[in-house]
Amino acid sequence: MEPIPVAGPWITQKEIDYVTDAVTNCWYGQANKYHDRFEQAFAEYIGAQHAVALPSCTSAIHLALEALDVGPGDEVIVPDVTWIASAAPINYVGAQPVFADIDRQTWCLSPESFADRINSRTKAVIVVDLYGNMPRMDEILEIARRHDIPVIEDAAEAFGSEYAGRKAGGFGHTGVFSFHGSKTMTTGEGGMLVTNRRDLYERVLILRDHGRVPGDVSFFNREVAFKYKMSSLQAALGLAQVERAEELVGRKRQIFNWYAEALRNLPGVSLNSEPAGTRNSYWMVTAVLDPALGLKKESLGAQLAARGVATRPFFHPLSSLPAYAHLSESTAARHRNHIAYEISPHGINLPCALSVTREQVEFVCQELRNIITAFAANRLQFAA
Numbered sequence: 276m277e278p279i280p281v282a283g284p285w286i287t288q289k290e291i292d293y294v295t296d297a298v299t300n301c302w303y304g305q306a307n308k309y310h311d312r313f314e315q316a317f318a319e320y321i322g323a324q325h326a327v328a329l330p331s332c333t334s335a336i337h338l339a340l341e342a343l344d345v346g347p348g349d350e351v352i353v354p355d356v357t358w359i360a361s362a363a364p365i366n367y368v369g370a371q372p373v374f375a376d377i378d379r380q381t382w383c384l385s386p387e388s389f390a391d392r393i394n395s396r397t398k399a400v401i402v403v404d405l406y407g408n409m410p411r412m413d414e415i416l417e418i419a420r421r422h423d424i425p426v427i428e429d430a431a432e433a434f435g436s437e438y439a440g441r442k443a444g445g446f447g448h449t450g451v452f453s454f455h456g457s458k459t460m461t462t463g464e465g466g467m468l469v470t471n472r473r474d475l476y477e478r479v480l481i482l483r484d485h486g487r488v489p490g491d492v493s494f495f496n497r498e499v500a501f502k503y504k505m506s507s508l509q510a511a512l513g514l515a516q517v518e519r520a521e522e523l524v525g526r527k528r529q530i531f532n533w534y535a536e537a538l539r540n541l542p543g544v545s546l547n548s549e550p551a552g553t554r555n556s557y558w559m560v561t562a563v564l565d566p567a568l569g570l571k572k573e574s575l576g577a578q579l580a581a582r583g584v585a586t587r588p589f590f591h592p593l594s595s596l597p598a599y600a601h602l603s604e605s606t607a608a609r610h611r612n613h614i615a616y617e618i619s620p621h622g623i624n625l626p627c628a629l630s631v632t633r634e635q636v637e638f639v640c641q642e643l644r645n646i647i648t649a650f651a652a653n654r655l656q657f658a659a
């Protein structure tokens with residue numbers, strides 16, 4: 276039997292109809308029909324002026340850094356706990372990542388740690404809306420404004436989340452999204468960059484098309500740049516999904532509420548927070564165990580897997596990864612980022628694919644209860 280899936284999409288006849296139309300009709304003069312509609316609908320949903328559909332969120336972050344002129348000798352601050360795609364593009368442009376600690380409640384960038392990491396080389400900050408939650412954005416934006424540091428908001432995991440009544444992705448100089456198959460809305464693979472800054476928008480349009488200005492038909496490239504475009508089939512799928520945004524986000528929130536109800540009164544386990552003023556879209560239902568329990572994410576994940584339950588470990592701090600082992604920054608961050616290193620070993624993402632049923636969630640919670648109760652009893656016995 277297939278394990279209960281941790282992530283996955285919700286596809287309806289609407290998506291199938293739009294993609295079928297795209298593959299049938301969107302050629303010749305109709306080639307860009309779905310791009311235009313998708314970008315417009317997306318920008319409207321986020322409340323941003325401009326949106327550019329791209330092949331991935333990774334490419335969106337790469338273009339954002341390029342458009343902000345980040346390069347060799349510059350530093351970019353990024354939270355230590357996130358998917359590596361938030362940080363890898365810093366290397367693409369030849370700059371240095373600087374790993375800031377996370378906040379204990381939101382698991383997102385800590386404003387205090389961000390402020391501590393700023394120096395004269397700081398050229399940008401990448402703020403990540405981790406697992407659908409929002410950071411203490413007012414404080415972060417105020418610090419960034421005071422130091423004149425451009426903000427890239429990585430909202431890949433926060434499609435449909437809100438902070439102070441505004442949609443995630445709309446807070447930085449640019450906001451970026453992922454439509455990977457695991458995300459709340461999907462185009463299979465894909466991404467989006469949104470911005471209110473016309474200059475950045477126009478720069479991104481040139482950078483993503485081999486240095487051509489939009490509409491160029493003379494193949495007269497102004498510079499060596501990149502080729503980052505989405506196909507019309509993906510754009511058609513994306514349009515159908517964004518038209519169902521509230522349905523998708525509503526299901527994510529419902530799945531979270533099933534967990535919250537079923538895990539009530541289970542001591543030592545806390546789930547994602549939703550601070551006042553935030554609407555969390557709960558991309559990943561995440562349980563963090565009290566470190567005092569002594570149960571690590573790897574062991575818990577293996578035990579759940581044996582019971583047919585797929586999980587993912589809470590992201591490891593970037594500064595702990597072999598990928599960044601050569602950086603002295605990693606050594607410093609390992610000693611400095613106490614909250615990242617306290618939470619990450621004890622966190623796990625539970626099945627919250629858009630296909631999971633309430634019965635499946637209740638099964639997962641019962642198994643989780645059994646494992647934790649048995650583990651705690653064992654430890655007590657051992658200690659006695």
Ligand SMILES: *Cc1c(COP(=O)(O)O)cnc(C)c1O
Pocket residue numbers: 330331332333334357358360361403429431432452453454455465466
């Ligand atoms: C998924 C994800 C990305 C990368 O998205 P791709 O579309 O796979 O490039 C970037 N940042 C975060 C926080 C993500 O979760």
